[in-house]
Amino acid sequence: MSHPHPELGPPPPLPAHALRIVALGGLGEIGRNMAVFEYDGRLLVVDCGVLFPEPDQPGIDLILPDFEYIRDRLRDVEAVVLTHAHEDHIGAVPYLLRERPDIPLVGSRLTLALIESKLVEHRIQPVKREVAEGERHGFGPFDCEFFAVNHSIPDALAVAIRTSAGIVLHTGDFKMDQLPMDGRLTDLGGFARLGSEGVDLLMSDSTNAEVPGFVTSERDIAPVIDDVFRSAEKRIIVACFASHVHRVQQVLDAAEAHGRKVALMGRSMVRNMGVARDLGYLKVPPGLMVDSREIDEWPPEDVVLICTGSQGEPMAALSRMANRDHQIRIAEGDTVLLASSLVPGNETAVNKVINGLTRWGARVIHKGNARVHVSGHAAAGELLYVLNLTRPSNFMPVHGEWRHLRAHARLAALTGVPEDHIVIAEDGVVVDLIDGRARIVGAVPAGYVYVDGLSVGGITDVALKDRRILGDEGFISIVIVVDSTTGKLTGGPEVHARGSGIDVEAFDEVLPQLEKALEEAALDGVNDVQQLRRVVRRTVGRWVSDTYRRRPMIIPVVVEV
Amino acid sequence: MSHPHPELGPPPPLPAHALRIVALGGLGEIGRNMAVFEYDGRLLVVDCGVLFPEPDQPGIDLILPDFEYIRDRLRDVEAVVLTHAHEDHIGAVPYLLRERPDIPLVGSRLTLALIESKLVEHRIQPVKREVAEGERHGFGPFDCEFFAVNHSIPDALAVAIRTSAGIVLHTGDFKMDQLPMDGRLTDLGGFARLGSEGVDLLMSDSTNAEVPGFVTSERDIAPVIDDVFRSAEKRIIVACFASHVHRVQQVLDAAEAHGRKVALMGRSMVRNMGVARDLGYLKVPPGLMVDSREIDEWPPEDVVLICTGSQGEPMAALSRMANRDHQIRIAEGDTVLLASSLVPGNETAVNKVINGLTRWGARVIHKGNARVHVSGHAAAGELLYVLNLTRPSNFMPVHGEWRHLRAHARLAALTGVPEDHIVIAEDGVVVDLIDGRARIVGAVPAGYVYVDGLSVGGITDVALKDRRILGDEGFISIVIVVDSTTGKLTGGPEVHARGSGIDVEAFDEVLPQLEKALEEAALDGVNDVQQLRRVVRRTVGRWVSDTYRRRPMIIPVVVEV
Structure with missing residues (x-):
């Protein structure tokens, strides 16, 4: 197996009849999935998603793939194939289309409808x-065949990309529910046929490669939801992902069976379910739905609310209910169902929501105490089926952190893929498929591009480091005014401190020291602004460190008048 | 059951022959456990621990109980009973003893030895x-009987507190391992005897009240550890809590059986295991231990490192190994065993460590893929035993967040404790036991006291809010200099910005607006510093919001010369 090579240089030119694969996201992280395929001077992109920030990326709204690698070659992009409509696969599309709005988007009916409704907000x-399973379409030199895969959103696709370099099967995200709600199975027959034809490279979803066994059927949740409805005394509030059509369908079915009205809350929930309903993916019994603004007109025991916020997002309805900062006031006897997975990184936020709801008297049902969610990603047992059916010559685990990629690589080795035909690549690592062999040949930049407010890429890692220091320690700013002709101190020092936990009065202790240090500097003939700043920073920094054992950011400001 | 009463006022005076209980920590959170018992004007404290901060408490080292409630009455404190030596039960003792150093500390041999070795660092x-299970001691009017309980640290105790108000049993932290490593069982016989006598109030550990069933025996981990040793090719690195004597013992036993030398790393690990060894709680075969500085002198396949850092603490050895920032350089074939629970809140940090170690080629074994840890806290099945054996007249769940307290209260109700005899209290809520009935009678302040560097309590919630804003958005400081006699602008505006992601040059756009706004203010006769600040903040704030849709902290500084 290939190992991390921090020393990788730029890749060599791509030979004729070779296929180049560069993931700009999704390898080494779960999110911002984006793979760029190159053949004969043309490019095909598979997915273009966002990554959600972690606590050490404060203030960041979203993280995008770095488009720099293809920025000068956007005219060469034949299409962006979107395997399904989850944010980590489509969320960066608006940002890519800003750079070239007419890149064709390829996807299933629901996928395109959902990305289109999202693009409306970006005025694109x-x-x-539109493509469908079983179909084969050419996009420039890329001959693409699409396969149905089952996932936690309807209408997901895998794609086989044929060029003269060979056949690459990219699974997208998938699981293998054998009794799916919509009857749409992952096309193992198609995978087997492709395997007989010869898969030169398999790129397969690694999310659950560490999880042994098999994912339970989506259908197995229905009895649990039914139990909740049977035992609920007052309101039922269900939180789930805004794109989980099947989960919402199950709640609608249960509501109808138990005679409750349903209201949807949350902009993305309302928008996505509207699209799914219009296209027939969501079946809504007549008279079932009510407007969420009219929910108080119904007795609590007659309603169900379906909302977002299952990941503890602080601005979502559910968090606000937990904090008593929402029109819906949780009361004794209410039941809250968190019908979703707990995305790693959100544990603390979700725990706060559960405690808040519990405090006000709600019974909270979540994956920790009931089977209210099944994963959307195939577990190790299922991944072995795909490896055995496709019998790939080369294997490249995708969609995972290092732990997942390595675990998936081990599974591939167990099924007989030779270790030196298994490529573990990180974001930006360049893999060439040449003469039936996949090899790492170099690397290109694939850093994080941060979205913060209206700015895309304006926040650098330096700014983030500053934010972490400011967030942990606060800052102290010391202003002095010097006469630009004489170099004499004519105003200040004036101190401003925020977040440092040091009282403004406490600085009375250091100001005489600072004045003395500045006088001494003046006697030594120092009147350069940089040097004066250094004197201020050193004097105040040392005092803070000695007195408080802390390291706030120190900003010396020297104004010349 | 009693519910949260945000409107609770100060408690009434305590009647004669009544017992008052105020938790200053541990109710509504897992950490900073501290309960104050009052009888006849005298106080008894049970435990005095710390809480570890969450991501929304940036830069904080520790959180203490607020001693304000007892600050004026420290001379009335008869003793602090320490049930066991975990940080969330003893960590705040040094801070309490700073306020009155001669408060007697009551605890078992190991508990006192560990707190004493910790106090050495605080020069106290x-x-x-010293007390032991089966013993009964009076501390002022509090007649205390101690019971052995089994936990994830040796020598833990429960305490029954007798006054004429009745018998209160405080379990401390416990589980009910029926085949404990040291043969020391939780004294259910003692609990039963107390139950026959009549327990007026049971205060019992709620940590695992949501977890159905029973905790596996500590012994069941041994085969897993043995498997790890059998299959490890190179170095073995075990990370666990620095106080988990039994876990370390298991690793020492496995190391001896497999002919590996052992080195301890991490100050607290070395200190605690030294104490445990000196007192005979840890049995170290002769010749087994080597100095961690000499570890490189042994072949990788002959050594085991036991270190701290199992919670992803960024400065601990394990995190530094994951980041290649440590003398121990993880290599292909190394095995890392995370033999500890994952404390809620640390998921992201631990995930980073696992990915980092995996990236460099280590096999990482953790609770997600093997049974390498068992909880130290009784699960629901076990809690029912204690409720049924003690048959308390009143029940008050302790040691838990709201979710855990409510779950434990439900268990108590199921065993027959009348709902109106179950008291769910938060930190600071005052519970009086009068005439055999426990009731909430008021509340006292019990806020967080933050330790940051050398400061205790210096960081307020206002400073923390500032830190969150600074961490999310950064700050912009604008300095102007005005002549104090004429009120005219004589210097600046000078802009400094950090963490805002806005280039210094970008401010060229707003500076003319700002100068204009200041001129207009001057024409309007504004020369008050506060008003000038307001003009600066408003002008710059509006520009940032319109241009970037962000809200950095804006610090206008007006210096008068």
Whole structure:
């Protein structure tokens, strides 16, 4: 197996009849999935998603793939294939289309409808190429065949990309529910046929490669939801992902069976379910739905609310209910169902929500105490099926952190893929498929591009480091005014401190020291602004460190008048 | 059951022959456990621990109980009973003893030895009263009987407190391992005897009240550890809590069986295991231990390192190994065993460590993929035993967040404790036991006291809010200099910005607006510093918000010369 090579240089030119694969996201992280395929001077992109920030990326809204690698070659992009409509696969599309709005978007009916409704908010009308399972379409030199896969959103696709370099099967995200709600199975027959034809490279979803066994069927949740409805005394509030059509369908079915009205809350929930309903993916019994603004007109025992916020997002309805900062006031006897997985990184936020709801008297049902969610990603047992059916010559685990990629690589080795035909690549690592062999040949930049407010890429890692220091320690700013002709101190020092936990009065202790240090500097002939700043920073920094054992950011400001 | 009463006022005076209980920590959170018992004007404290900060408490080292409630009555404190030596039960003792150093500390042999070795670092020599299970001691009017309980640290105790108000049993932290490593069982016989006598109030550990069933025996981990040793090719690195004597013992036993030398790393690990060894709680075969500085002299396949850092603490050895910032350089074939629970809140940090170690080629074994840890806290099945054996007249769940307290209260109700005899209290809520009935009668302040560097309590919630804003958005400081006699602008505006992600040059756009706004203010006769600040903040704030849709902290500084 290939190992991390921090020393990788730029890749060599791509030979004729070779296929180049560069993931700009999704390898070494779960999120911002984006793979760029190159053949004969043309590019095909598979997915273009966002990554959600972690606590050590404060203030960041979203993280995008770095488009730099393809920025000068956007005209060479034949299409962006979107395997399904989850944010980590489509969320960066608006940002890519800003750079070239007419890149064709390829995807299934629901996928395109959901990305289109999202693009409306960005005032972009995309060029769409709808495809379906079983179909084969050419996009420039890339001959793409699409396969149905089962996932936690309807209408997901895997894609086989044929060039003269060979056949690459990219699974997208998938699981293998054998009794799916919509009857749409992952096309193992198709995978087997492709395997007979010869898969030169398999790129397969690694999310659950560490999890032994098999994912339970989505259907197995229905009895649990039914139990909740049977035992609920007052309101039922269900929180789930805004794109989980099947989960919402199950709640609608249960509501109908138990005679409760349903209201949807949350902009993305309302928007996505509207699209799914219009296209027939969500079946809504007549008279079932009510407007969430009218929910108080119904007795609590007659309603169900379906909302977002299952990941503890602080601005979502559920968090606000937990904090008593929402029109819906949780009361004794209410039941809250968190019908979703707990995305790693959100544990603390979700725990706060559970405690808040519990405090006000709600019974909270979550994956920790009931089977209210099944994963959307195939576990190790299922991944072995795909490896055995496709019998790939080369294997490259995708969609995972290092732990997942390595675990998936081990599974591939167990099924007989030779270790030196298994490529573990990180974001930006360049993999060439040449003469039936996949090899790492170099690396290109693939850093994080941060979205913060209206700025894309404006926040650098330096700014983030500053934020971490400011967040942990606060800052102290010391202003002095010097006469630009004489170099004499004519105003200040004036101190401002925030977040440092040091009282403004406490600085009375250091100001005489500072004045003395500045006088001494003046006697030594120091009147350069940089040097004066250094004197201020050193004097105050040392005092803070000695007195408080802390390291706030120290900002010396020297104004010349 | 009693519910949260945010409107609770100060408690009434305590009647004669009544017992008052106020938890200053541990109710509504897992950490900073501290309960104050009052009878006949005298106080008894049970435990005095710390809480570890969450991501929304940036830069904080520790959180203490607020001693304000007892600050004026420290002379009335008869003793602090320490049930066991975990940080969330003893960590705040040094801070309490700073306020009155001669408060007697009551605890078992190991508990006192560990707190004493910790107090050495704070240069405090405590007054100790060693007790043991089966013993009964009076501390002022509090007649205390001690019971052995089994936990994830040896020598833990429960305490029954007798006054004429009745018998209160405080379990401390416990589980009910029926085949404990040291043969020391939780004294259910003692609990039963107390139950026959009549327990007026049971205060019992709620940590695992949501977890159905029973905790596996500590012994069941041994085969897993043995497997790890059998299959490890190179170095073995075990990370666990620095106080988990039994876990370390298991690793020492496995190391001896497999002919590996053992080195301890981490100050607290070395200190605690030294104490445990000196007192005979840890049995170290001769010749087994080597100095961690000499570890490189042994072949990788002949050594085991036991270190701290199992919670992803960034400065601990394990995190530094994961980041290649440590003398121990993780290599292909190394095995890392995370033999500890994952404390809620640390998921992201631990995930980073696992990915980092995996990236460099280590096999990482953790609770997600093997049974390498068992909880130290009784699960629901076991808690029912204690409720049924003690048959308390009143029940008050302790040691838990709201979710855990409510779950434990439900268990108590199921065993027959009348709902109106179950008291769910938060920190600071005052519970009086009068005439055999426990009731909430008021509340006292019990806020967080933050330790940051050398400061205790210096960081307020206002400073923390500032830190969160600074961490999320950074700050912009604008300095102007005005002539104090004429009120005219004589210097600046000068802009400094950090963490805002806005280039210094970008401010060229707003500076003319700002100068204009200041001129207009001057024409309007504004020369008050506060008003000038307001003009600066408003002008710059509006520009940032319109241009970037962000809200950095804006610090206008007006210096008068």
